[in-house]
Amino acid sequence: MQEPDIGTCALTARGWISAGLVGAAVVAAGLYVTRPVPLAANTLDGLTGDATAGAIVFAASGCASCHLAPGVDSGPAPALPGGRKFASPFGTFVAPNISQDTEAGIGGWTDVQIASAVLRGVGAGGEHLYPAFPYTSYGKADLQDVVNLIAYLRTLPADPTPSQPHELAFPFNVRASLGGWKLLFDRSDWVVTGDLTDQQQRGRYLVEALGHCAECHTPRNALGGLDRDRWLSGAPNPSGPGRIPNITSGNLTWSEGEIAEYLSSGFTPEFDTAGGSMAEVVKNTAQLTDADRAAIAAYLKIVPAVTNP
Amino acid sequence: MTILTRLIAPTFAVVCLAGGVAAQSADPAVDAAIKARHAHMDLLAYNLGTLGGMAQDKIPYDATLASAAAANLAALSHMDWTSYWVAGSEAGMAEGSRALPAIWTGMEDFHAKQMAMATAADAMAAAAGTDLDALKAAMGPLGGACGDCHKTYRQPNN
Numbered sequence: 001m002q003e004p005d006i007g008t009c010a011l012t013a014r015g016w017i018s019a020g021l022v023g024a025a026v027v028a029a030g031l032y033v034t035r036p037v038p039l040a041a042n043t044l045d046g047l048t049g050d051a052t053a054g055a056i057v058f059a060a061s062g063c064a065s066c067h068l069a070p071g072v073d074s075g076p077a078p079a080l081p082g083g084r085k086f087a088s089p090f091g092t093f094v095a096p097n098i099s100q101d102t103e104a105g106i107g108g109w110t111d112v113q114i115a116s117a118v119l120r121g122v123g124a125g126g127e128h129l130y131p132a133f134p135y136t137s138y139g140k141a142d143l144q145d146v147v148n149l150i151a152y153l154r155t156l157p158a159d160p161t162p163s164q165p166h167e168l169a170f171p172f173n174v175r176a177s178l179g180g181w182k183l184l185f186d187r188s189d190w191v192v193t194g195d196l197t198d199q200q201q202r203g204r205y206l207v208e209a210l211g212h213c214a215e216c217h218t219p220r221n222a223l224g225g226l227d228r229d230r231w232l233s234g235a236p237n238p239s240g241p242g243r244i245p246n247i248t249s250g251n252l253t254w255s256e257g258e259i260a261e262y263l264s265s266g267f268t269p270e271f272d273t274a275g276g277s278m279a280e281v282v283k284n285t286a287q288l289t290d291a292d293r294a295a296i297a298a299y300l301k302i303v304p305a306v307t308n309p
Numbered sequence: 310m311t312i313l314t315r316l317i318a319p320t321f322a323v324v325c326l327a328g329g330v331a332a333q334s335a336d337p338a339v340d341a342a343i344k345a346r347h348a349h350m351d352l353l354a355y356n357l358g359t360l361g362g363m364a365q366d367k368i369p370y371d372a373t374l375a376s377a378a379a380a381n382l383a384a385l386s387h388m389d390w391t392s393y394w395v396a397g398s399e400a401g402m403a404e405g406s407r408a409l410p411a412i413w414t415g416m417e418d419f420h421a422k423q424m425a426m427a428t429a430a431d432a433m434a435a436a437a438g439t440d441l442d443a444l445k446a447a448m449g450p451l452g453g454a455c456g457d458c459h460k461t462y463r464q465p466n467n
Contacts, residue, residue, distance in 0.1 A: 240409065241401045242464035261365065265449070266456045271358035272350075273452055275459025282456070 034179020036128045038116035047144060049111075049151025057149040059287035060210040061138065065280045066095045069161075074283055080105070080153075081161035086132050087239060090224065091168035093132040101158035111150050118146055121182065128178035130166070131224070136186045137212035145210070185225035192231070192303055203299025206292060211285075216244045216277065219308060232300075233308035239277065250305020259297035260290070339398045343406050346393040349385065356381045357451070360437060364448045370441040379430070379437035382451075386427040394419075400464045407464045419462060426454035 058064070067080040081104070082095040099105035106114060109124050116122045121135035129135065171177060191214075192204055207213045218226045219235040234246035246252070252259070258269045263285040266274040274282045285293060359378035362368040397403060399410045412419045429451040436443035 237465050240464055242407065242466060244465055265452055267361055267452055271354045271361050273455040273459055275456065275463040276465045277460075278465075279456045279460035 034176075034183055036120075036122040036126055036179065038120060038122040038126060039112055041112055044111055044115060044143065044147055047147045049147040049149075049154075051148070051151040051155050053145075054148035054150070054152025056288065057141075057145045057210065058152050059284045060206055060292070061141075061149070062212065062281060062284045063098070063149075065277075065284065066133075067098050077156055079157050079159040081159040082163055083161065088132060088224075090172040091166065093130060093166045093168075094164045095133075096163035097159060097161055098153070099159040100154060100156055101160050104160050104162050105158060106153075107158055111147070114150050114153070115143075115146050118149070121178075121186070128175045128182065130175075130178065131181070131185070134212040134215045136182075136226075137209055137215060139186060139188060140190070140205070140209035142205075181223065181225070184223065187228075191228050192299070196302070197298070199295050199298045200302055202292065203295035203297070206288075206296050207299050211281075211296070213247075213281075217247055230306050230308050232303050233306035235308075237276070242276075246306070246308055247300055248303045248305050249301050250307065252300060256294065256297035256301060259300060260293040263288075263293045263296060264290075336397060339395055339403050340405075342393050342395045342398050343403060343408075346390070346408070347405075349388075349390070349393070353382060353385055353455070356385070357455075360433065360444060360448065361452075363441060364445045370444070372438045372440075375444055376434070376438035379434040383427070383430040383434040386423070386430040390423060407466070409462050409464050412462050419458070422454070422458040422462070425457065426451070429454040 064074045064078050064080070066084055066086070067082050068074060068078055068084065069081050070084050072078075080097065080099045082097045084095045086093045086095070097105045100107035102108040106117075106124070109117075113124045117124070117129060117133075118135060118138045119141065120139065121129040121131065121133065123129050166173070190204060191208060196204065214226055214232060216238075217232045217235060218228075219230050219233065221227050232247050234251075235244045237244055254262070254269055262268055262274065263282060265286070266279065266282040268274075273279075285296070356378040359368075360375060360382075363370045363375060394408065394412055394416075396413070398406055399408050399413060400406045401410075429447070433444070433447040433451050436447040
């Protein structure tokens with residue numbers, strides 16, 4: 001269990017006043033350092049999107065798992081009206097409409113605006129987006145994959161359902177405070193490094209970037225950032241009791257073939273089936289090629305063993 | 310602490326994640342029900358394993374063996390499960406239970422999901438003895454029916 005840091009609350013009244021003066025200056029400087037930085041307008045120049053390839057990026061990234069309507073199963077050409085809710089220690093997030101509707105969705109956004117959201121967590125109005133949208137993982141995606149993804153999103157239907165507001169209390173409802181969080185936790189380097197084969201590198205890309213597997217399988221620190229020292233070692237289940245399993249090489253003893261099979265059919269070696277939020281993930285990984293599922297398995301086998309808790 | 314941590318620590322550090330409630334049950338009827346449904350699930354998985362082994366080309370296709378496993382699955386799927394879900398046996402309330410409370414508030418849908426499995430198991434029973442291709446084709450819907458219920462009504466392991 002995380003102990004709350006109460007040190008900052010224990011200041012005396014006089015301490016508060018001087019801290020307040022210094023604080024105001026620091027906050028002003030901080031807000032500048034931590035302002036949202038979208039991609040430059042010419043970032044995507046010269047790249048052409050391929051919607052068919054983008055459908056695979058869409059599946060690998062699991063966009064539908066969050067942006068489909070509640071209770072709706074994924075199918076071809078899904079509408080993405082949002083509305084699913086995600087509980088967190090900071091409040092409840094509601095996934096927004098990202099359909100091609102120009103009013104309710106992102107039909108009116110430019111490609112660079114969509115890419116800035118996915119890669120940088122910056123919205124069309126230049127505001128910080130909440131990391132409940134896993135852009136800290138997507139930030140490592142190849143630009144060509146992002147352009148393909150956007151080409152695919154453009155083929156999906158428009159849905160007029162308005163986005164609903166998040167249910168967050170102060171201070172978490174202040175988007176500006178996210179800048180500091182991003183500086184601390186939005187990192188572009190790989191977690192698993194060293195001499196990787198081409199297949200392991202592909203697997204790393206699929207797991208660490210597109211698949212955002214760590215968002216569920218890695219524990220978080222007190223500020224909600226992923227604990228990279230305990231990468232994929234399991235975490236409390238955000239949507240209720242129980243734990244998301246440890247899938248480091250020390251704990252996941254399945255063979256690479258068995259891992260690939262699980263990501264394809266959901267069957268474990270004992271013929272149990274994936275449940276909970278993983279059932280949704282398997283619907284996505286089932287759409288990948290055999291080679292990509294094998295690459296994910298090869299990568300998981302080299303993730304350093306960590307015992308947690 | 311760095312300046313940045315100082316900036317955001319007051320904003321974010323006041324969160325204390327709720328600790329888990331210790332799960333324990335003293336009621337033998339609750340423990341028995343949990344044991345019974347685990348046994349039932351394990352029998353499903355065991356028979357599915359025979360079919361899955363053939364579908365994944367790990368063991369040779371054998372029409373007689375496949376038909377027997379599929380018939381068991383169909384029988385197990387149609388059995389009346391009602392008495393397994395006794396009050397107080399939900400995850401968090403009873404040791405070893407992964408049955409989510411949503412089962413008790415959505416019993417009708419839970420039952421519908423069992424019947425969806427029964428339909429898929431009947432289709433497997435009709436296909437398994439025919440040939441390996443027919444068996445493979447029936448495998449996806451059957452596994453999907455298990456997964457559809459586990460997705461909504463089973464919590465991840467402790």
